[in-house]
Amino acid sequence: MSAEILLLSLVLSHIPFVEDLGTLPAGNLPAGVLFQAYTAVSGNPLIPENERVGNRSIRLAVPLVLHRDSEAILRALLRKQGIFLMDLRSGRPKFGCYATTDPTAAPPLFRPLVRVHRLRYIKPDAAIDLLRQLASQLERSLREFEEPSRFVADERTGAVVVNCFSRERLRRYLELLEACDIPPEEGTHRPILRTWKARYVDPKSLAELLEKSWQARGGQPLTVVVQVSSGSLLIRVSRHLWPEVEGLLGVLDRRPGS
Structure with a gap:
């Protein structure tokens, strides 16, 4: 199994699924729900630094309708709670994102x-x-x-x-x-x-x-x-x-x- 497939399987096994693009309800949501929403709107996997980061609570004041241009909004919501998304590279311009609470952290490498x-x-x-x-x-x-x-x-x-x-x-x-x-x-x-x-x-x-x-x-x-x-x-x-x-x-x- 390649490193990319393994990483994606780890993400999907720990994060709730968001139906289609759909709408995120108002209220307190686990950060993992926003991770899955980001994956849905961007079409790329999002890799959390650990399972705990997906349990952080994110408050939405109003429902958020998801569409292809929602990436910036989701990034801003996560960043407000101290979760930073860093672009991953894997021989392509962009493979996905790495979610971390450390803004100075180096994203994981897919090749040694x-x-x-x-x-x-x-x-x-x-x-x-x-x-x-x-x-x-x-x-x-x-x-x-x-x-x-x-x-x-x-x-x-x-x-x-x-x-x-x-x-x-x-x-x-x-x-x-x-x-x-x-x-x-x-x-x-x-x-x-x-x-x-x-x-x-x-x-x-x-x-x-x-x-x-x-x-x-x-x-x-x-x-x-x-x-x-x-x-x-x-x-x-x-x-x-x-x-x-x-x-x-x-x-x-x-x-x-x-």
């Missing part, structure tokens, strides 16, 4: 973004492990119509292929690859002890991500101890390497979607 990232120092299999670790954090709560990212190692060319349905997550994955794919340091320097307070990622998960990322990088090892009580990491590493560790932590320990 594909990037081929050529590695210089770490092996593709090691990079895949790192990407999957980060994906387990970023993709815990995918929306109904979203698919998980896929990562493929190309050992022949030394590259990683990333398939992702989110521009923001793709950016995070590419940043991780850039941060890890650096030459190992040689020589020994006096170690130091530093503390990193976990901000957005669970401390134990962050420690695991950091250790795996650093191991893939190669070179001098580091030691990480999790302080559960304070939600912090104690990190022992050569002094001259701390800026790189700190930069890597900045990539790993970020708010999902940022």
Whole structure:
């Protein structure tokens, strides 16, 4: 089943049906009724960000007679209640709309973004492990119509292929690859002890991500101890390497979607 058909089936399974174009009665109506009305007048599907948004109450002061030019009125009624309609694209000028309560949200993609990232120092299999670790954090709560990212190692060319349905997550994955794919340091320097307070990622998960990322990088090892009580990491590493560790932590320990 294609992504477009799946999305449309999800919409129709949760939203009441409006007969023909018809008339919407005055009074309080669920936003889902207006969603179906919009689909009827526009001829295109409308995809809500979740089931709850369709339960919002919309008040009509007078009955609304639906016709082919009612799109603007329905958009205005929904926007007044904090529901924004964003145009969806699927290889055509316009496929439908995405209903969201966040005016800055990115509409869902119907085709994955594909990037081929050529590695210089770490092996593709090691990079895949790192990407999957980060994906387990970023993709815990995918929306109904979203698919998980896929990562493929190309050992022949030394590259990683990333398939992702989110521009923001793709950016995070590419940043991780850039941060890890650096030459190992040689020589020994006096170690130091530093503390990193976990901000957005669970401390134990962050420690695991950091250790795996650093191991893939190669070179001098580091030691990480999790302080559960304070939600912090104690990190022992050569002094001259701390800026790189700190930069890597900045990539790993970020708010999902940022």
